[in-house]
Amino acid sequence: MPPPVSPLAVDLPELKPLAGVRLGAAAAGIRYQGRTDLVLAELAPGTTAAGVFTRSKCPGAPVDWCRAALKGGRARAVVVNAGNANVFTGRAGAEAARLSAAAAAKLVGCRPREVMLSSTGVIGEVLPHDRLTAALPGLHAALREDGWADAARGIMTTDTFPKAAVRTARIGDAEVTIQGIAKGSGMIAPDMATMLCFVFTDAKLPAGALQAVLSRGVESSFNCTTVDSDTSTSDTVLLFATGQAKHRRVPAEGGPLLRGFRAALADLLLDLALQVVRDGEGAQKLVRIDVAGAVSNKSARRVALSIANSPLVKTAIAGEDANWGRIVMAVGKAGEPADRDRLSVAVGGVWMAREGGVVAGYDEAPVVAHMKGREVRIEVDLGLGRGRSTVWTCDLTHGYIDINGSYRS
Amino acid sequence: MPPPVSPLAVDLPELKPLAGVRLGAAAAGIRYQGRTDLVLAELAPGTTAAGVFTRSKCPGAPVDWCRAALKGGRARAVVVNAGNANVFTGRAGAEAARLSAAAAAKLVGCRPREVMLSSTGVIGEVLPHDRLTAALPGLHAALREDGWADAARGIMTTDTFPKAAVRTARIGDAEVTIQGIAKGSGMIAPDMATMLCFVFTDAKLPAGALQAVLSRGVESSFNCTTVDSDTSTSDTVLLFATGQAKHRRVPAEGGPLLRGFRAALADLLLDLALQVVRDGEGAQKLVRIDVAGAVSNKSARRVALSIANSPLVKTAIAGEDANWGRIVMAVGKAGEPADRDRLSVAVGGVWMAREGGVVAGYDEAPVVAHMKGREVRIEVDLGLGRGRSTVWTCDLTHGYIDINGSYRS
Numbered sequence: 001m002p003p004p005v006s007p008l009a010v011d012l013p014e015l016k017p018l019a020g021v022r023l024g025a026a027a028a029g030i031r032y033q034g035r036t037d038l039v040l041a042e043l044a045p046g047t048t049a050a051g052v053f054t055r056s057k058c059p060g061a062p063v064d065w066c067r068a069a070l071k072g073g074r075a076r077a078v079v080v081n082a083g084n085a086n087v088f089t090g091r092a093g094a095e096a097a098r099l100s101a102a103a104a105a106k107l108v109g110c111r112p113r114e115v116m117l118s119s120t121g122v123i124g125e126v127l128p129h130d131r132l133t134a135a136l137p138g139l140h141a142a143l144r145e146d147g148w149a150d151a152a153r154g155i156m157t158t159d160t161f162p163k164a165a166v167r168t169a170r171i172g173d174a175e176v177t178i179q180g181i182a183k184g185s186g187m188i189a190p191d192m193a194t195m196l197c198f199v200f201t202d203a204k205l206p207a208g209a210l211q212a213v214l215s216r217g218v219e220s221s222f223n224c225t226t227v228d229s230d231t232s233t234s235d236t237v238l239l240f241a242t243g244q245a246k247h248r249r250v251p252a253e254g255g256p257l258l259r260g261f262r263a264a265l266a267d268l269l270l271d272l273a274l275q276v277v278r279d280g281e282g283a284q285k286l287v288r289i290d291v292a293g294a295v296s297n298k299s300a301r302r303v304a305l306s307i308a309n310s311p312l313v314k315t316a317i318a319g320e321d322a323n324w325g326r327i328v329m330a331v332g333k334a335g336e337p338a339d340r341d342r343l344s345v346a347v348g349g350v351w352m353a354r355e356g357g358v359v360a361g362y363d364e365a366p367v368v369a370h371m372k373g374r375e376v377r378i379e380v381d382l383g384l385g386r387g388r389s390t391v392w393t394c395d396l397t398h399g400y401i402d403i404n405g406s407y408r409s
Numbered sequence: 410m411p412p413p414v415s416p417l418a419v420d421l422p423e424l425k426p427l428a429g430v431r432l433g434a435a436a437a438g439i440r441y442q443g444r445t446d447l448v449l450a451e452l453a454p455g456t457t458a459a460g461v462f463t464r465s466k467c468p469g470a471p472v473d474w475c476r477a478a479l480k481g482g483r484a485r486a487v488v489v490n491a492g493n494a495n496v497f498t499g500r501a502g503a504e505a506a507r508l509s510a511a512a513a514a515k516l517v518g519c520r521p522r523e524v525m526l527s528s529t530g531v532i533g534e535v536l537p538h539d540r541l542t543a544a545l546p547g548l549h550a551a552l553r554e555d556g557w558a559d560a561a562r563g564i565m566t567t568d569t570f571p572k573a574a575v576r577t578a579r580i581g582d583a584e585v586t587i588q589g590i591a592k593g594s595g596m597i598a599p600d601m602a603t604m605l606c607f608v609f610t611d612a613k614l615p616a617g618a619l620q621a622v623l624s625r626g627v628e629s630s631f632n633c634t635t636v637d638s639d640t641s642t643s644d645t646v647l648l649f650a651t652g653q654a655k656h657r658r659v660p661a662e663g664g665p666l667l668r669g670f671r672a673a674l675a676d677l678l679l680d681l682a683l684q685v686v687r688d689g690e691g692a693q694k695l696v697r698i699d700v701a702g703a704v705s706n707k708s709a710r711r712v713a714l715s716i717a718n719s720p721l722v723k724t725a726i727a728g729e730d731a732n733w734g735r736i737v738m739a740v741g742k743a744g745e746p747a748d749r750d751r752l753s754v755a756v757g758g759v760w761m762a763r764e765g766g767v768v769a770g771y772d773e774a775p776v777v778a779h780m781k782g783r784e785v786r787i788e789v790d791l792g793l794g795r796g797r798s799t800v801w802t803c804d805l806t807h808g809y810i811d812i813n814g815s816y817r818s
Contacts, residue, residue: 058741058749088737090750090766123734124767228720230735231742311637311720311805315813325532326639328497332467333640340467341499357499358533396720398810404724405806 003403008278008286008374008394009161015148016166018179019202020044020242024147025154028135030128031083031121036154038132039080040139041198042108044242049075049116050211052218054235060087061097061127062117063234069101069113073207075240076110078198079117079132082157082183085194086119086127087233096129103133107140118236120157120183120194152181155196158403159183159279165271169203169264171257174247176203178261178268184276194232195222197272203261204243209254213262214239221269224301225392227280228400229309237269277392282399285317287392289378293344294387299336304391306334307378314396320371322347322364331380342383347371355383412812417687417695417783417803418570424557425575427588428611429453429651433556434563437544439537440492440530445563447541448489449548450607451517453651458484458525459620461627463644469496470506470536471526472643478510478522482616484649485519487607488526488541489564491592494603495528495536496642505538512542516549527645529566529592529603561590564605567812568592568688574680578612578673580666583656585612587670587677593685603641604631606681612670613652618663622671623648630678633710634801636689637809638718646678686801691808694726696801698787702753703796708745710798715743716787723805729780731756731773740789751792756780764792 021043025036051070053063069075079100086093101115108115119127152162163182168175180199205213218237250257278286289307294300307313310330316323324345331338341356348370352362370376376395432450439446460479462472478484488509495502510524517524528536561571572591577584589608614622627646659666687695698716703709716722719739725732733754740747750765757779761771779785785804 054741055744056738056741057744057747058737058752088734088749088752088762088765088767090764092766123737124762230719230721230738233738233741310639311809312639312813315810318810319814321814325497328467328532329465329639329642332463332465332642335464335466338466340497343467343497353497353533355499356497357501358497396810397814398807400720401724401727401805401807401810404721405728405730 003158003160005160006279006283008283010275010278012149012152012162012164013166015164015179017145018177018200019244020047021200022143022145022147023151024139024143025150026135026139028081028131030081030131036150037082038135038139039151039154040104040136040143041078041151042143043076043240044244045076046243047075048073048205048207048210048241050207050214050239052214052237054232056231056233058088058233060085060119060234061089061093062086062119063236064094065097065101065117066236069116072113074114075116076114077104077108078238079104079115080155080196081119081132082155083121084119084125084127085121085123085234087123089124089126092126096127099129100132103136107136116238118196120196120234123233148181155181155183157183161279163272163275165268167264167268169261171203171250171261172248174245176201176245176247176261178265180268180272182272182276184279194234195276197237199239199268201241202245203241204245204247205241205250206252208252209250209258210239210241212254213258213265216262217266217269220266221273224390225273225277226305226308227277227394274392277394280394281403282397283394284397285374285376285395287317287376287378287394289391291380291382292388293382293384295337295385296387297389300387300389301391302336303331303334303380303382304389306330308391308393311396314393317376318395318397322352322367322371324352327378327380337384338382339384344381344383346379348377412567412569414569415688415692417692419684419687421558421561421571421573422575424573424588426554427586427609428653429456430609431552431554431556432560433548433552434559435544435548437490437540439490439540445559446491447544447548448560448563449513449545449552450487450560451552452485452649453653454485456484456649456651457482457614457616457619459616459623459648461623461646463641465640465642467497467642469494469528469643470498470502471495471528472645473503474506474510474526475645478525481522483523484525485523486513486517487647488513488524489605490528490541491564491566492530493528493534493536494530494532494643496532498533498535501535505536508538509541512545516545525647527605529605529643532642557590564590564592566592570688572681572684574677576673576677578670580612580659580670581657583654585610585654585656585670587674589677589681591681591685593688603643604685606646608648608677610650611654612650613654613656614650614659615661617661618659618667619648619650621663622667622674625671626675626678629675630682633799634682634686635714635717636686636803683801686803689803690812691806692803693806694783694785694804696726696785696787696803698800698802700789700791701797702791702793704746704794705796706798709796710800711745712740712743712789712791713798713800715739717800717802720805723802726785727804727806731761731776731780733761736787736789746793747791748793753790753792755788757786
């Protein structure tokens with residue numbers, strides 16, 4: 001029986017065709033039966049590409065492949081499979097990746113290095129690339145400009161809802177569209193949650209400028225979210241620019257012309273990142289943590305992540321307990337500059353502790369009401385400097401233990 | 410209804426009087442009703458003292474007090490209360506600590522700075538020192554040489570069993586005894602697990618040598634254990650040497666004469682640390698993680714702690730799933746030098762993955778049997794160097810969520 005849809009789920013937005021992208025999904029039987037598990041997107045000639053990947057020292061073969069392939073800055077296709085992550089599979093895994101890319105390249109009519117690959121699912125089993133390559137021709141023949149929702153569903157593992165976002169931006173006088181799909185926080189026994197995100201735009205952007213806006217956008221979105229502090233071996237965000245929109249020429253270094261695009265992309269990436277957190281394993285509440293007054297933004301982020309990853313803070317939130325003692329604990333253990341006697345803590349906008357002690361006459365009632373809601377906000381002021389950071393997470397519930405503690409079947 | 414005793418509990422060892430120590434427990438009504446919550450130990454004149462404390466940047470007032478008091482290297486008394494941690498209580502908390510120490514000093518006939526303090530329990534409420542000081546005279550009058558078991562029980566919060574350990578060691582031709590009690594991994598709503606440990610010896614040791622052996626012993630015991638990665642604001646280990654045993658004079662720098670003592674102390678501290686892990690919140694299994702082949706011992710420890718603190722690894726162990734994919738993930742996210750293609754993983758002594766891939770013909774049966782036991786062993790060989798480390802933890806279960814996610818009452 002599939003797990004119930006997350007109570008924090010959002011609806012799939014309307015996804016329109018985007019010039020230069022045709023895509024679709026098929027059931028290749030890689031691991032699942034009776035559902036789509038293979039997605040192919042074909043991109044117009046001239047499409048540029050950029051990517052950001054997991055920092056794991058044990059990345060999967062598809063991550064290795066993309067890192068090498070992206071050096072060319074071009075892409076004509078993306079192949080994504082669910083059910084097998086092709087991680088910790090040695091030489092056989094690398095070979096499976098190579099053969100998958102070669103098969104897609106032949107269909108699309110490009111070089112294998114212009115095919116990007118992502119895999120998500122079981123670790124330690126070599127990808128059954130024969131099933132994948134057998135399904136590709138039929139899938140390629142059926143690609144459509146309106147295959148977006150199918151693609152969003154095809155990359156799911158145990159995600160409880162499909163994830164997508166759309167934004168528009170101006171480059172000079174022209175309007176361009178940015179449209180992306182993501183999966184994450186689902187779980188395939190026996191594996192960890194993996195986050196994959198594929199974003200497409202019809203803008204015409206040099207590969208270097210594309211990489212710059214993507215790296216910056218990920219920093220303020222996916223790198224500010226955590227479900228359980230466990231970094232996947234497969235995390236991948238890819239951005240493709242098909243160049244079909246007509247607008248002023250964007251210089252190699254990007255620059256001020258991309259200001260609007262950068263903002264729209266950052267907003268879209270944050271939207272997708274928060275959808276992943278909303279589908280966090282067992283999540284019942286979305287938690288926003290704002291840290292201010294740190295000695296630097298970097299220090300503020302470390303403190304915010306220390307709070308966001310604390311099992312004691314997360315279980316308190318699950319219990320609807322505005323437990324600021326645990327928040328103080330998590331600040332203290334972060335290892336960043338902090339002064340107990342300058343520290344202030346608020347939950348739901350109510351300051352419970354100020355400068356090292358409980359606020360006199362603190363009224364718990366509005367905080368208790370806030371904790372019962374689906375969205376919880378924690379604010380911490382370290383009182384030391386001007387560094388600030390915002391991080392999002394979810395609570396830690398029995399659902400997380402159920403999903404991850406059940407024996408492989 | 411109190412939680413059931415941990416299935417990993419061990420029996421209290423036989424605790425005999427130790428020359429120079431008289432101790433006992435009383436019910437001061439600090440927070441709990443109908444149980445002891447205040448412990449006093451009086452130490453013979455000339456007793457030296459050493460301590461190791463939490464690295465939290467938000468430590469409690471008693472930790473501040475002890476750090477300052479230990480500069481003298483002498484102690485005549487220890488006062489420990491359960492039910493209130495006296496943390497995040499500002500100037501009033503420091504004053505409560507000062508008054509508690511002064512009251513004990515008056516009874517014992519020493520300076521306040523010769524009284525060590527520890528508090529564990531609720532955060533953010535000033536210690537009701539009047540209740541504490543009111544109970545001290547009666548407690549002092551009733552101190553006994555055989556009050557050890559009472560003391561072990563009196564410092565418990567929601568620990569499910571009392572914790573103690575005894576060792577003997579030779580210094581020159583004489584035998585000395587080391588005897589300690591600890592509490593930890595219990596939980597007082599709304600607070601975090603706190604670890605407190607008090608160790609006493611009849612050896613005659615200069616304060617500097619005492620601090621050196623303690624710091625070293627903590628490094629290979631308490632600093633190698635984790636329940637949930639959350640560092641308390643109150644963690645304290647204190648070591649007292651009453652100097653009542655007759656043995657060769659130990660020089661200020663300690664040195665080879667203390668080799669046996671050092672080993673016995675390290676063994677005792679590890680015993681107590683593992684008792685704390687065995688009482689980890691919701692723990693059903695004790696987990697030992699050995700990392701070898703790292704570039705340094707420090708790097709090995711970081712990798713071992715990354716595995717030990719991974720919610721996905723801990724939930725897999727709770728599910729009796731020998732999920733080496735999650736172990737690979739946790740190695741990869743540690744940020745330490747690692748080469749996926751040299752990595753080997755064993756569970757229960759069976760190597761499941763060697764040098765980057767699954768072992769051919771790997772038989773899961775003995776591993777499945779091992780996972781069903783109370784003690785689980787994970788071995789990782791990074792294949793890079795000679796660094797090694799061992800870390801202990803427990804699994805992450807529904808019990809942890811129950812204990813920490815319930816609303817304060």
